[in-house]
Amino acid sequence: MPVRIANNGKIWQRYDTTTRLRLWGGWLGGTVITLICWQLIANRTRWEFAADAPRQLAIFLQRVFPPDWSYINQLWQPLWDTLTIATLGTLLAVIIALPLSFLAARNTTPHPVIRYLTLLIIVVSRSVNSLIWALIIVAITGPGVLAGIIAIALRSIGFIGKLAFESVEETSREPVEAITATGASRLQVLSYSILPQVMPSFAGISIFRWDINIREATVIGLVGAGGIGLNLNATVNLLRWDQAGMIFVVIFGLVLISEAISARVRQAII
Amino acid sequence: MLRIEQLVKRYPTGDTALRGVSLSVAEGQVVALIGPSGAGKSTLIRCVNRLVEPTSGKIWLRDTEITALHPRQLRRIRRRIGMIFQEYALVERLSVMENVLSGRLGYVNFWQSWFRRFPQTDIDQAFTLLDRVGLSDFIDKRADELSGGQRQRVGIARALIQSPDLLLVDEPTASLDPKTSRQIMRLITELARERGLAVIINIHDVPLAQMFVQRIVGLRAGEIVYDGPPDGLTPDRLSEIYGAEDWGASQATTAEQEPSLTAQE
Ligand SMILES: Nc1ncnc2c1ncn2[C@@H]1O[C@H](COP(=O)(O)OP(=O)(O)O)[C@@H](O)[C@H]1O
Ligand SMILES: [Mg+2]
Numbered sequence: 001m002p003v004r005i006a007n008n009g010k011i012w013q014r015y016d017t018t019t020r021l022r023l024w025g026g027w028l029g030g031t032v033i034t035l036i037c038w039q040l041i042a043n044r045t046r047w048e049f050a051a052d053a054p055r056q057l058a059i060f061l062q063r064v065f066p067p068d069w070s071y072i073n074q075l076w077q078p079l080w081d082t083l084t085i086a087t088l089g090t091l092l093a094v095i096i097a098l099p100l101s102f103l104a105a106r107n108t109t110p111h112p113v114i115r116y117l118t119l120l121i122i123v124v125s126r127s128v129n130s131l132i133w134a135l136i137i138v139a140i141t142g143p144g145v146l147a148g149i150i151a152i153a154l155r156s157i158g159f160i161g162k163l164a165f166e167s168v169e170e171t172s173r174e175p176v177e178a179i180t181a182t183g184a185s186r187l188q189v190l191s192y193s194i195l196p197q198v199m200p201s202f203a204g205i206s207i208f209r210w211d212i213n214i215r216e217a218t219v220i221g222l223v224g225a226g227g228i229g230l231n232l233n234a235t236v237n238l239l240r241w242d243q244a245g246m247i248f249v250v251i252f253g254l255v256l257i258s259e260a261i262s263a264r265v266r267q268a269i270i
Numbered sequence: 271m272l273r274i275e276q277l278v279k280r281y282p283t284g285d286t287a288l289r290g291v292s293l294s295v296a297e298g299q300v301v302a303l304i305g306p307s308g309a310g311k312s313t314l315i316r317c318v319n320r321l322v323e324p325t326s327g328k329i330w331l332r333d334t335e336i337t338a339l340h341p342r343q344l345r346r347i348r349r350r351i352g353m354i355f356q357e358y359a360l361v362e363r364l365s366v367m368e369n370v371l372s373g374r375l376g377y378v379n380f381w382q383s384w385f386r387r388f389p390q391t392d393i394d395q396a397f398t399l400l401d402r403v404g405l406s407d408f409i410d411k412r413a414d415e416l417s418g419g420q421r422q423r424v425g426i427a428r429a430l431i432q433s434p435d436l437l438l439v440d441e442p443t444a445s446l447d448p449k450t451s452r453q454i455m456r457l458i459t460e461l462a463r464e465r466g467l468a469v470i471i472n473i474h475d476v477p478l479a480q481m482f483v484q485r486i487v488g489l490r491a492g493e494i495v496y497d498g499p500p501d502g503l504t505p506d507r508l509s510e511i512y513g514a515e516d517w518g519a520s521q522a523t524t525a526e527q528e529p530s531l532t533a534q535e
Binding site: 177181182183187191196200 | 359372375376438
């Protein structure tokens with residue numbers, strides 16, 4: 001009990017004595033573990049390499065700068081592919097994940113067994129990184145933009161599905177009861193009482209994932225799944241660091257623009 | 271028209287909300303259901319349209335035994351039972367018009383409702399009702415832009431557009447100020463009379479119930495302990511319903527407030 005009786009009245013403290021001791025112990029333990037880890041890392045570092053790092057960085061920057069500006073002419077198509085992969089991948093994921101979210105949410109699922117199956121799909125999708133999905137899909141479909149789209153979609157289904165079903169579970173029950181009481185069918189109840197409540201968050205989640213997917217789509221080319229990552233891989237293999245530098249500049253610009261768009265859209269929704 | 275026999279509701283949590291309630295409501299009759307919080311008023315009216323599944327007992331609406339219906343038949347009978355809620359239960363992000371038309375969902379198919387292609391007769395009726403409840407200037411407003419009293423008017427229009435035979439009303443005024451409360455009670459009872467609807471109104475405000483309703487049913491701990499006219503509610507009866515309380519004193523103060531409140535309207 002945080003309230004104690006002392007000789008001159010009641011004393012209130014935020015935590016009682018055992019909780020305070022536990023908190024203390026927690027902080028102490030955390031500090032000790034941090035120090036031990038620090039020690040381990042220090043022992044296993046080759047300090048000659050670490051000391052060399054600034055020089056290596058300088059050399060790297062010299063190779064990258066100035067970027068090969070003319071190389072941009074060969075980047076428009078990969079850039080477009082990247083955008084396509086991210087956008088179509090997100091769209092595909094949205095089309096699959098939003099209906100799934102109604103099967104996964106406790107308050108809308110038709111049956112607990114269906115709910116657990118859906119949750120399984122969501123977990124599997126989430127637990128594999130886009131790059132790994134891309135590796136798998138490229139092995140099946142061969143390299144190219146299609147592989148990229150599917151890889152991005154497979155990873156995004158879990159992300160969108162999870163956030164979406166959580167927002168379905170947070171909807172208020174009263175409108176659902178009211179619409180049910182009119183004699184509406186289950187689908188009508190969903191579309192008239194739950195959907196309007198979750199539309200803003202569905203839109204926000206989708207655009208947020210699109211923004212993430214733009215960045216992921218620049219990477220999955222490394223394993224052959226299309227987009228600007230293909231070029232990055234090629235230029236690095238050819239040691240054309242000036243061209244790689246140009247690619248970095250382009251990716252940076254793309255990410256900035258997508259950030260701005262998604263921020264603008266999310267603001268408009270809320 | 272509504273007949274409830276030996277209705278029992280035990281929640282999975284173990285709470286027994288209704289202990290064998292029997293009640294009949296005649297065509298066009300307005301009944302106020304009073305009783306302390308937790309008496310089982312909400313549970314009782316929710317059993318009627320089976321938003322809550324009764325544990326045992328039977329409910330008839332005219333010749334239909336509601337308690338024996340399959341889901342599809344239940345949806346059909348629900349169209350004939352309008353419901354009005356304490357917290358209005360509107361869909362906040364839909365417009366006033368959409369909220370009212372949602373009362374017709376039981377009569378249209380999924381795609382009609384998805385594309386908002388309601389029959390013109392429904393739309394005409396929505397305009398008429400919105401006019402009747404005094405909201406003709408708010409048709410395109412979103413429900414979350416309205417005040418409490420206005421929202422409840424939308425709730426009333428949504429229930430009435432169902433063309434129900436029976437209206438279930440759960441504490442319609444509990445979230446409203448005294449003046450708006452009376453306007454809403456007046457609106458509900460007037461509309462019920464115009465349309466010859468049977469109504470059950472849950473209400474904890476006894477003077478308000480006495481003002482508008484001819485028959486009062488008192489519920490206490492899941493059992494009916496009073497069923498009669500408003501002026502039969504003596505302080506003794508009220509103590510029986512609500513438990514020991516100085517009813518004489520509280521009624522005296524409401525009586526004093528009455529004239530000034532009426533004058534304001
Ligand atoms: N969904 C529920 N689950 C469990 N118990 C409930 C539920 N709804 C109501 N109850 C219980 O049933 C009793 C009657 O509640 P209710 O019908 O809401 O009364 P009233 O509307 O008169 O205040 C209370 O004891 C309440 O705790
Ligand atoms: Mg209640």
